[in-house]
Structure formats: C-alpha cells, structure tokens
Amino acid sequence: MxxxxxxxxxxxxxxxxxxxxxxxxxxxxxxxxxxxxxxxxxxxxxxxxxxxxxxxxxxxxxxxxxxxxxxxxxxxxxxxYGPPLVIGLVGAPASGKTHLLTAMIRQAYLSGLAAHGVTVSALDILRHNHFLRQFIKPFEKGGTLAGTGTGVVEAADILLLRGPGGDRPVTFFDVAGEDLESTNARNRATRFLVGATAVIFVHASEDRDAAGQLPAGENQSFDLAVERLRGRQIPAVIAVTKSDRLRFVPPADRWLHRGDETRVDADRIRAESKDVYAYLHRAGAGASLRPFEAFTKCSLHFVSASGGDAVPVDPGDEDSEKHFPRGFRPTRVLEPLVSILAMSGLITGLQAEKVGTP
Ligand SMILES: Nc1nc2c(ncn2[C@@H]2O[C@H](COP(=O)(O)OP(=O)(O)O)[C@@H](O)[C@H]2O)c(=O)[nH]1
Ligand SMILES: [Mg+2]
Ligand SMILES: [Zn+2]
Structure with a gap:
C-alpha cells in the first residue's frame, strides 16, 4: 500500500x-x-x-x-495504519441489521474482543459519538431502535482495531433493507459494496409477515449483493439473528448456551456453520444460503442481538411503541465479527487461517 x-x-x-x-x-x-x-x-x-x-x-x-x-x-x-477493512451489513428490511450492529459494536467496545488480543477505539470520534447517542444508549435502555431511513450513504461507525495482525481502521455500513433490495443502478446507498472488504449477511430466524406466514423462499437483498460482489473473493458471514426464537430448538440452543467464545477454533466454527446451514435449508430459506455458495471463505452463525422479542409498551395495544422490558441480552453477537477478523488476517494463527474454509 x-x-x-x-x-x-x-x-x-x-x-x-x-x-x-x-x-x-x-x-x-x-x-x-x-x-x-x-x-x-x-x-x-x-x-x-x-x-x-x-x-x-x-x-x-x-x-x-x-x-x-x-x-x-x-x-x-x-x-x-494497516489496510482498512470496510464491513457492510446486508439483509431484508427489519431483518435485524441495526440491532445486530449496535450489539456488536457495543460489545466490541466493552473489551469483548480482548480474549482474541484485539482492542477497539473510536477512529472517527464524531461518528462514534453519534452512533453511541443514536443507537448504543437507546439499546442499553431497552428501547427498540429506529428503523434505518432509506438513502443513508454514510458509514455507521469507523473504529480502530488493534490486533495480532496489525492496527487497522474498520468502517461499518448499515443501510436500509429497502435500498439493498433496490435494483436502481443509481441508488447511492448501496455503493459501499464497491469498497466493501467483508460482508455480514443478516437473516432473521422465523420472521413472519403480517398474515403470520413465513416469507417466501427468496432473499433479494442477498441476491443483489452477491451478484455485485461476484468475482471478488472477500470474507463473508451469514448471521442468523433473532435466534433467541430458537432457544429451545436443537441444535441452535446448544450454540446459544455457549455464550461468547474465548478462542478461535476453526473446527468449532465449521460445526456451527453446518448446523446453521442445515437450519436454513430445512426452514426453506435456501435463498439465504447463496453467499455460502458464492464466497470461498464463509462462516455461518446463530446470533441474537436483543435476547428476546420486543413487546408493546402498552400491553393492551399491539400497535403501540415496542420495547424490551427486561433489557437486552445479546448472545454470540461477536462471533460473526471474530470470523471476519480471522478471515481478514487481523486475528492470526493456524486456526484463524482455517476459518471459513470447507
Ligand atoms: N427477537 C428478536 N427481535 C429482534 C432482534 N433484533 C432485532 N429485532 C427486532 O427486529 C426488528 C427490526 O430490527 P432492525 O435492527 O431495525 O432491522 P433492520 O431493518 O434490518 O436494521 C425490530 O423491531 C427489533 O425489535 C433479536 O435479536 N431478537
Ligand atoms: Mg436498520
Ligand atoms: Zn470519499
């Protein structure tokens, strides 16, 4: 460079x-x-x-x-610093991207990556303070986070991660799902894909539509991003979020109970990836597996940003504002990031080098 x-x-x-x-x-x-x-x-x-x-x-x-x-x-x-990383979140509207990113950055900031020898600080102090006020603080108070407006082109946060593989700026992008589903070539909001060095594909487990039906088997946000990134061998992860809904469903329950991992173990990550793959396949969400087929380095993870479903503030009124009365219990939200850092060389070692490979 x-x-x-x-x-x-x-x-x-x-x-x-x-x-x-x-x-x-x-x-x-x-x-x-x-x-x-x-x-x-x-x-x-x-x-x-x-x-x-x-x-x-x-x-x-x-x-x-x-x-x-x-x-x-x-x-x-x-x-x-060393080569910058640019990590984008991709997923349908309301799949849980913003909650996941908030839980992830919050936990990374609370020394959640220390076991992997990685420390985190704000590189763009203004941007981080905005993210803190806009997302992390409301999240800690148990409020649901505002939906991401369409047309956002700015990065959500720019951090400095110092790890065994060097000190590198890490930029996170979190744009609206509607923009990710847009086929308008002039849509600026998805341009971050051009500079992305890694992608977190976010699939919500068990999200039902207004009629109580599981969505049909397509995932336009994944498909469009996979097409645009085709031929670029960048690390990808698929995060099945809202996995709190699977906490009594084997084998997801077993993974969720493990909590945060303290070391990178390529075999364990491969085993979780297989279980997530099988879950998505059985759930009829084959379309959400396309990133796994398209990227040579890919791992799959069960995560939960909130630890449970939001409930109406007014229990008698389904349409009132929603919140998380018992607060948040993020589960395994750092695992997708740890995999990306291993696949990107910021976390080093023989195990890290094998992460995401078949
Ligand atoms: N049960 C559960 N619900 C979640 C979780 N994360 C987000 N949600 C809900 O999913 C909805 C959409 O989340 P959001 O992060 O705004 O999705 P985005 O549009 O992809 O950014 C919100 O109403 C949240 O309450 C989670 O981990 N578990
Ligand atoms: Mg959002
Ligand atoms: Zn510029």
Missing part, C-alpha cells in the same frame, strides 16, 4: 474513490461544536505532541475525484 516514496493510495470508505492520501499536509479540519462546522487549521506551528493530538481529533476532506458524493470527511489518521 505504501510504496517506497511514501505516497499512499487510499480508497475512501464513503465514496469508494481512490486517491493519493495527502500525508504531511499540515492543514487538517477540526470540528467546531458551536458552529457545527469543520474548520481548517494549519497545525505545522504546533509542537509535535500537540500536532499528534490534533491529528487524532482531526479530519481530512475526501477529494472524491469522481465528484459523485456530498462533501465528506475522513479521520485525519485514517492512513496511519
């Missing part, structure tokens, strides 16, 4: 354009809370310690050479 002359080509996670990173340019943007604006500062006059500190809080404006995206900013230190 960094040739001898120090020039570093980067791909912007937001607009997916490639450009030469302006390393050494002392002009960085700092966000001013009062005016809610990014303001340009020349930090070259500052002593080195202060420069480093300002850079950590600062931003660079993406030049977006193809000129197809509204003004956007990246953390000023984005290019100071």
């Amino acid at each position: 960094t040739p001898g002359n120090g020039v570093r080509h980067m791909r912007c996670p937001i607009c997916a354009d490639d450009f030469v990173w302006p390393s050494g340019d002392p002009n960085i943007f700092l966000y001013d809370e009062e005016s809610s604006r990014y303001e340009l500062f020349d930090i070259s006059g500052q002593p080195p310690m202060k420069q480093a500190d300002l850079a950590r809080q600062g931003y660079r404006q993406c030049p977006n050479p193809s000129g197809d995206t509204a003004l956007h900013y990246l953390p000023a230190t984005y290019a100071d």
Whole structure:
C-alpha cells in the first residue's frame, strides 16, 4: 500500500474513490461544536505532541475525484495504519441489521474482543459519538431502535482495531433493507459494496409477515449483493439473528448456551456453520444460503442481538411503541465479527487461517 516514496493510495470508505492520501499536509479540519462546522487549521506551528493530538481529533476532506458524493470527511489518521477493512451489513428490511450492529459494536467496545488480543477505539470520534447517542444508549435502555431511513450513504461507525495482525481502521455500513433490495443502478446507498472488504449477511430466524406466514423462499437483498460482489473473493458471514426464537430448538440452543467464545477454533466454527446451514435449508430459506455458495471463505452463525422479542409498551395495544422490558441480552453477537477478523488476517494463527474454509 505504501510504496517506497511514501505516497499512499487510499480508497475512501464513503465514496469508494481512490486517491493519493495527502500525508504531511499540515492543514487538517477540526470540528467546531458551536458552529457545527469543520474548520481548517494549519497545525505545522504546533509542537509535535500537540500536532499528534490534533491529528487524532482531526479530519481530512475526501477529494472524491469522481465528484459523485456530498462533501465528506475522513479521520485525519485514517492512513496511519494497516489496510482498512470496510464491513457492510446486508439483509431484508427489519431483518435485524441495526440491532445486530449496535450489539456488536457495543460489545466490541466493552473489551469483548480482548480474549482474541484485539482492542477497539473510536477512529472517527464524531461518528462514534453519534452512533453511541443514536443507537448504543437507546439499546442499553431497552428501547427498540429506529428503523434505518432509506438513502443513508454514510458509514455507521469507523473504529480502530488493534490486533495480532496489525492496527487497522474498520468502517461499518448499515443501510436500509429497502435500498439493498433496490435494483436502481443509481441508488447511492448501496455503493459501499464497491469498497466493501467483508460482508455480514443478516437473516432473521422465523420472521413472519403480517398474515403470520413465513416469507417466501427468496432473499433479494442477498441476491443483489452477491451478484455485485461476484468475482471478488472477500470474507463473508451469514448471521442468523433473532435466534433467541430458537432457544429451545436443537441444535441452535446448544450454540446459544455457549455464550461468547474465548478462542478461535476453526473446527468449532465449521460445526456451527453446518448446523446453521442445515437450519436454513430445512426452514426453506435456501435463498439465504447463496453467499455460502458464492464466497470461498464463509462462516455461518446463530446470533441474537436483543435476547428476546420486543413487546408493546402498552400491553393492551399491539400497535403501540415496542420495547424490551427486561433489557437486552445479546448472545454470540461477536462471533460473526471474530470470523471476519480471522478471515481478514487481523486475528492470526493456524486456526484463524482455517476459518471459513470447507
Ligand atoms: N427477537 C428478536 N427481535 C429482534 C432482534 N433484533 C432485532 N429485532 C427486532 O427486529 C426488528 C427490526 O430490527 P432492525 O435492527 O431495525 O432491522 P433492520 O431493518 O434490518 O436494521 C425490530 O423491531 C427489533 O425489535 C433479536 O435479536 N431478537
Ligand atoms: Mg436498520
Ligand atoms: Zn470519499
């Protein structure tokens, strides 16, 4: 990535354009809370310690050479680390993507990856604070999270993960399921797929429609993403979320009872993948298995973001707002991320190298 002359080509996670990173340019943007604006500062006059500190809080404006995206900013230190990871969530509307991502980032932040030698911090501090306020805090209070509006093109969060395989920026995308099902080629919301280095395919177990029926056997969001990613050998995982509904159903119950794993074991991940595969196959959700057929490295996981179904705030009124009165009990939400980190080389070792292989 960094040739001898120090020039570093980067791909912007937001607009997916490639450009030469302006390393050494002392002009960085700092966000001013009062005016809610990014303001340009020349930090070259500052002593080195202060420069480093300002850079950590600062931003660079993406030049977006193809000129197809509204003004956007990246953390000023984005290019100071190893190859960035860009992880996108793909799944039908209301499949549970936002709850899963929230539970996953929250737990990763609470040192949930420490057993794997991985630490987590916010790389884009503004973005992370927004994610914290918008999703993690309401989640902790037991509220249901707002649906993701269509047309979201920004990343949900940009973190710095430090692991045995190096320190790497990790950007997460969580767009609306409706956008993922759109066949409009000009739909910007799914452009993150161009720059994605890994995908979490999210399938909701036992989601029934208004008539109480299980959905028909297709999965348009998966199909469209698989088609667009065809030929790019990136790691993929299939997360069967809302698995709390399967807590009395073998063999899902056995996996859910294990809780978080403390080490990467390729055979165990393969065994869980087989069980999830069999579950989806039996449930008539063969269409949700397409990522497994399309990607050479793929693992499958039972997860639950909330630990149970949301119930109406007013028990007498099915249509009232819903919440989780006993709070959240996320189960195995980090396993899909751990698999991706192993398949991406951030978690290392003989076992990690075998994750996702048949
Ligand atoms: N039982 C159960 N319900 C969930 C879980 N995660 C999300 N839900 C419910 O599924 C609905 C859609 O979730 P959301 O994350 O907004 O889906 P998205 O549209 O894919 O982002 C919400 O009403 C949640 O209450 C879970 O792990 N278990
Ligand atoms: Mg959502
Ligand atoms: Zn950009």
